[in-house]
Amino acid sequence: MPDAQSTKHNEHAKKRNYRPLVSTKALQKTMGRYYAITNYHRYWGKPLRRPLAWVTSGAPVELLRAFKIHSAYPEQYAAIYSARQATVSLCEVAETAGYSQDLCSYARSNIGGVLRPDLAPLGGMPKPDLLVACNNICGTVLKWYEVLARHFNVPLLVLDTPFLTGELTPQAKEYVLEQLNAMAVDLEKITGRKLNQQSLAEQMRRSAEITSLWKETRQYCQASPSPLNAPDLFIHMAPIVVLRGSQEGINYYRKLEAEVKERVKLGQGAVNNERIRLVWDNIAIWPQLFSFYKLFAEKGACFVTDTYSGGWAADHAPGTPMESLAATYTEVFLNRSPEYRANQLINQIRDYKAHGFVMHSNRSCKPYSLVQEVIRRKVMRETGVPGLMIEADMADPRAYAEEPVRNRVQAFLETFDDLT
Amino acid sequence: MTKIDTHSDPNELLDLLLEESTLKGAERFHRYPERKFFGYFCSYFPEELILAAGLDPLRLFPDSENSTPAELPAYSCSLARGTLDMEIREQWQDLVGIGFTHTCDTMQCLSGIWAASGHSKTIDIVPPVMLTAQGASRYYQSELNNLIKELTALTQQDITQQALQDALLLCAHTRNLVTELDTLRPNLPSPLVFAILRAGQLMPRADYVKALEQCLPALKDMAVTPHTRAKLLITSAVLENDSLFTMIEDLGGRVVADDTCSGYRHYSGHTLTESGDPLSDIIKRYSGMPSCPCKNRSLNERISYLSGLAKQRDAQGAIIVIRKYCEPHAWDAVTLAETFRNNGIRTLTLELEGANVGGQERTRLQAFIESLSEAPELSKEG
Ligand code: SF4
Ligand code: SF4
Numbered sequence: 001m002p003d004a005q006s007t008k009h010n011e012h013a014k015k016r017n018y019r020p021l022v023s024t025k026a027l028q029k030t031m032g033r034y035y036a037i038t039n040y041h042r043y044w045g046k047p048l049r050r051p052l053a054w055v056t057s058g059a060p061v062e063l064l065r066a067f068k069i070h071s072a073y074p075e076q077y078a079a080i081y082s083a084r085q086a087t088v089s090l091c092e093v094a095e096t097a098g099y100s101q102d103l104c105s106y107a108r109s110n111i112g113g114v115l116r117p118d119l120a121p122l123g124g125m126p127k128p129d130l131l132v133a134c135n136n137i138c139g140t141v142l143k144w145y146e147v148l149a150r151h152f153n154v155p156l157l158v159l160d161t162p163f164l165t166g167e168l169t170p171q172a173k174e175y176v177l178e179q180l181n182a183m184a185v186d187l188e189k190i191t192g193r194k195l196n197q198q199s200l201a202e203q204m205r206r207s208a209e210i211t212s213l214w215k216e217t218r219q220y221c222q223a224s225p226s227p228l229n230a231p232d233l234f235i236h237m238a239p240i241v242v243l244r245g246s247q248e249g250i251n252y253y254r255k256l257e258a259e260v261k262e263r264v265k266l267g268q269g270a271v272n273n274e275r276i277r278l279v280w281d282n283i284a285i286w287p288q289l290f291s292f293y294k295l296f297a298e299k300g301a302c303f304v305t306d307t308y309s310g311g312w313a314a315d316h317a318p319g320t321p322m323e324s325l326a327a328t329y330t331e332v333f334l335n336r337s338p339e340y341r342a343n344q345l346i347n348q349i350r351d352y353k354a355h356g357f358v359m360h361s362n363r364s365c366k367p368y369s370l371v372q373e374v375i376r377r378k379v380m381r382e383t384g385v386p387g388l389m390i391e392a393d394m395a396d397p398r399a400y401a402e403e404p405v406r407n408r409v410q411a412f413l414e415t416f417d418d419l420t
Numbered sequence: 421m422t423k424i425d426t427h428s429d430p431n432e433l434l435d436l437l438l439e440e441s442t443l444k445g446a447e448r449f450h451r452y453p454e455r456k457f458f459g460y461f462c463s464y465f466p467e468e469l470i471l472a473a474g475l476d477p478l479r480l481f482p483d484s485e486n487s488t489p490a491e492l493p494a495y496s497c498s499l500a501r502g503t504l505d506m507e508i509r510e511q512w513q514d515l516v517g518i519g520f521t522h523t524c525d526t527m528q529c530l531s532g533i534w535a536a537s538g539h540s541k542t543i544d545i546v547p548p549v550m551l552t553a554q555g556a557s558r559y560y561q562s563e564l565n566n567l568i569k570e571l572t573a574l575t576q577q578d579i580t581q582q583a584l585q586d587a588l589l590l591c592a593h594t595r596n597l598v599t600e601l602d603t604l605r606p607n608l609p610s611p612l613v614f615a616i617l618r619a620g621q622l623m624p625r626a627d628y629v630k631a632l633e634q635c636l637p638a639l640k641d642m643a644v645t646p647h648t649r650a651k652l653l654i655t656s657a658v659l660e661n662d663s664l665f666t667m668i669e670d671l672g673g674r675v676v677a678d679d680t681c682s683g684y685r686h687y688s689g690h691t692l693t694e695s696g697d698p699l700s701d702i703i704k705r706y707s708g709m710p711s712c713p714c715k716n717r718s719l720n721e722r723i724s725y726l727s728g729l730a731k732q733r734d735a736q737g738a739i740i741v742i743r744k745y746c747e748p749h750a751w752d753a754v755t756l757a758e759t760f761r762n763n764g765i766r767t768l769t770l771e772l773e774g775a776n777v778g779g780q781e782r783t784r785l786q787a788f789i790e791s792l793s794e795a796p797e798l799s800k801e802g
Contacts, residue, residue, distance in 0.1 A: 178555030
């Protein structure tokens with residue numbers, strides 16, 4: 001998530017009834033450096049023979065890192081565009097070019113930024129040398145990256161991770177593994193480098209370390225009061241998306257973990273007078289990151305965990321680096337059945353002693369959202385806690401109706417009036 | 421096996437096909453009480469396997485485009501909403517099961533929602549998305565083997581190699597007959613052809629084949645050589661009725677090329693039958709058929725196929741239909757429109773809630789078709 005938001009986040013924090021994190025400074029530094037390196041790629045990429053790839057958030061970047069490819073994330077830029085209120089004008093550019101308003105707003109705003117970089121924060125994204133998409137998060141990314149591949153006329157590598165209706169099957173794992181091996185051959189051709197197995201193993205080791213740091217940090221939120229609230233999780237997940245496999249990522253998450261641990265020791269909650277503990281489902285509502293979550297914080301409601309940033313806390317699968325990549329990336333929660341996802345939410349509610357949950361029905365993201373109602377019913381049935389559904393969009397503020405949302409949130413929070 | 425004998429009157433058979441296409445399977449238990457139907461959605465669900473299991477494939481179409489079942493948000497396509505609503509109203513109770521294919525995100529979600537809130541037994545197949553990827557056909561083969569196991573468990577009957585081969589031949593024959601009809605398309609009323617194609621997805625397969633075999637000579641007689649009608653290509657997801665085709669015909673147009681999920685694309689592509697390994701023949705057919713936007717054989721294959729088809733059929737214009745909230749088709753619409761225009765083919769993009777067209781579409785279609793007929797030379801310039 002946008003580092004630019006983090007300063008604002010801390011400024012707002014005090015006013016909004018929650019505690020700012022000291023690690024935010026380190027976050028800004030880490031992400032600032034990443035964006036500077038990315039935006040200046042054109043100066044150093046060629047001489048160092050390090051191509052720039054645009055990748056989806058669920059792409060196996062450890063493999064790309066082993067080839068010294070630098071990755072940039074259109075989804076994350078799109079979140080920045082949104083936080084900086086540029087999404088509407090960028091989406092309008094894409095819509096004028098023929099892209100339907102019903103398509104994912106990350107994709108639309110990214111395409112808008114490609115067509116009109118002058119309208120995009122950070123001057124848009126630097127041009128890619130290749131594109132790497134993995135359909136473990138949605139089918140949208142395939143179509144989106146096809147458009148980009150035609151536009152930039154650069155190679156598109158796709159990793160097809162079959163949707164899991166139950167457990168990962170041997171044939172699905174084998175299929176993904178074969179594609180990863182083929183991808184390695186393609187990358188050898190593109191970069192002129194040989195795959196260094198040792199380097200890949202090292203990337204995987206660092207990546208696994210970041211994952212466990214993130215997981216442990218999140219687990220501290222089982223404490224009461226919770227040391228973190230959802231906006232903290234959304235903002236501080238940025239490095240795990242873009243710096244998986246890097247030492248900078250490890251350094252950063254060590255700092256964050258230490259601070260969160262300390263908070264728990266001191267009994268400091270993210271929200272003052274935490275009274276209601278909730279779980280969040282779906283991508284953040286970036287354009288309303290402060291005003292929306294403030295509705296909750298001011299009533300002493302804290303989002304102690306969530307399914308979205310939690311997606312990056314899943315343990316790596318065992319096996320050789322390639323086998324582990326194949327299984328880990330195919331088993332991501334968005335690639336799994338509603339039943340699996342309902343159980344995940346049920347466990348979170350139990351482990352984090354939550355009193356309820358809020359689902360963001362996100363118009364942009366069909367695979368995340370279409371199944372939410374059946375999940376909501378099952379979770380309510382099995383845990384007995386209430387679940388609220390709010391309709392909005394992760395990036396496009398035109399889909400957010402402030403008044404009805406506020407009323408629904410207030411009515412929902414009133415159901416917890418007897419909690420002290 | 422079938423009630424239709426070789427002496428049936430071709431006109432009556434044509435009526436039967438048209439009736440079936442309108443009924444959308446609603447009368448199945450009265451008309452074919454001895455048959456067992458298996459429901460499916462996408463053309464990527466291998467109908468050969470359904471037939472080999474002794475069942476008849478029934479494509480599920482919604483009976484309304486305005487259904488709003490609570491289990492799906494309003495921003496999902498009306499095909500998903502309508503069919504799920506029918507499931508909740510127990511309209512599919514008699515089906516032996518319902519098959520889901522992983523194609524778009526909506527279908528992927530619908531399968532899980534259906535299993536959680538419906539009454540029918542559901543079966544999934546997840547074919548590769550990248551049809552020519554390393555390992556794709558081996559993976560596809562395992563998925564088909566799984567599907568065979570699931571169908572066997574459902575019917576409590578083995579699927580023999582012979583049954584598979586017979587089903588393969590029946591499907592190949594169906595596709596050949598339909599292809600013959602498709603070549604008559606420029607000379608036959610568009611809604612008629614479209615309805616006959618849809619009927620093939622809604623009635624017992626053996627009856628359909630018999631009826632079509634006997635109607636074809638009469639249809640050939642009916643086919644009159646052109647005319648001044650504007651020649652059109654249509655590309656779309658599922659269209660569950662003839663509304664759009666009827667309007668086009670009324671306005672002086674003629675659909676000469678049909679790339680719709682429930683139209684000719686469902687039958688297109690080569691069916692191999694002779695390798696002695698029916699499963700591998702089936703995989704080759706589904707991997708090689710002109711793909712829908714949810715599948716990828718190579719970056720521009722679908723786009724080139726459609727522009728080639730337009731050229732081959734001498735289409736003057738192309739209508740790109742996007743069902744509201746249907747992402748895969750909406751994505752391809754932009755590149756397709758650009759490619760058609762670059763090839764001198766005028767293009768109209770229509771966004772429809774369901775399959776029905778109304779006054780607004782009439783106005784746009786009329787202007788579009790008139791522009792094609794009035795200034796054919798202009799259309800060459802795009
Ligand atoms: S559809 Fe959902 S998962 Fe896919 S890119 Fe958009 S937000 Fe991400
Ligand atoms: S391809 Fe389009 S119309 Fe078909 S189910 Fe998916 S979203 Fe609906």
